[in-house]
Amino acid sequence: MSELFPVEKNFRDGQDNKRLYEKDGWYPRRGLEASDERVAELQEKGFIGGEGASDEAPEGQNDGPGTDYPKHTGGGYYELSNGEKVQGKEEAEKAEQELSEAPQE
Numbered sequence: 001m002s003e004l005f006p007v008e009k010n011f012r013d014g015q016d017n018k019r020l021y022e023k024d025g026w027y028p029r030r031g032l033e034a035s036d037e038r039v040a041e042l043q044e045k046g047f048i049g050g051e052g053a054s055d056e057a058p059e060g061q062n063d064g065p066g067t068d069y070p071k072h073t074g075g076g077y078y079e080l081s082n083g084e085k086v087q088g089k090e091e092a093e094k095a096e097q098e099l100s101e102a103p104q105e
Contacts, residue, residue, distance in 0.1 A: 004028070005039065005048040017099055018082040021047070031100075070096050 004026045012018045013027075015038060021027050027048045028034040042048045070078035070092035077085050078092030082099055086092040 003039075005043070005050070008046055008049050011042075011045075011047045012083060020081060020083065 007021045007023055007025045007027050010020065010022050012020050016029070016032060019029065021029075027039075027042065039048070043050045069081040070086065070089070072089075073079050073085065076089075077087050078089060079085055080092065080096050080099060084095070086095050
C-alpha cells in the first residue's frame with residue numbers, strides 16, 4: 001500500500017478523473033498509486049500535507065469513487081466523483097461504478 005497524505009484543502013485531481021478530494025480526507029484514494037512527483041506537486045500547492053503521512057486511513061475513509069458518490073444535489077440530479085452531474089440515481093450509480101473501474105493514466 002502506498003503512503004497516504006492528509007488533504008489540507010479541497011481540490012479536484014485532474015490526473016484522477018477530476019475526483020474531488022475534500023479537506024480532512026486522504027490522498028490518494030484506495031487503488032491509486034501516486035507518483036512521488038505528483039505528491040510533491042500537490043504538497044507544493046498546499047493541497048496535501050507532508051507531515052503526518054500515514055500508511056492507513058481511518059476506517060471508512062479513502063475508499064475511492066463510490067464511497068461518498070454519487071451525491072444527491074437535488075432535482076433528481078447526482079454529482080459523480082469526477083464532478084459530472086447525472087440525472088437519476090440508477091444512472092448515477094452506474095456511471096460512478098464505471099469511473100471506479102476505469103484504468104488510471
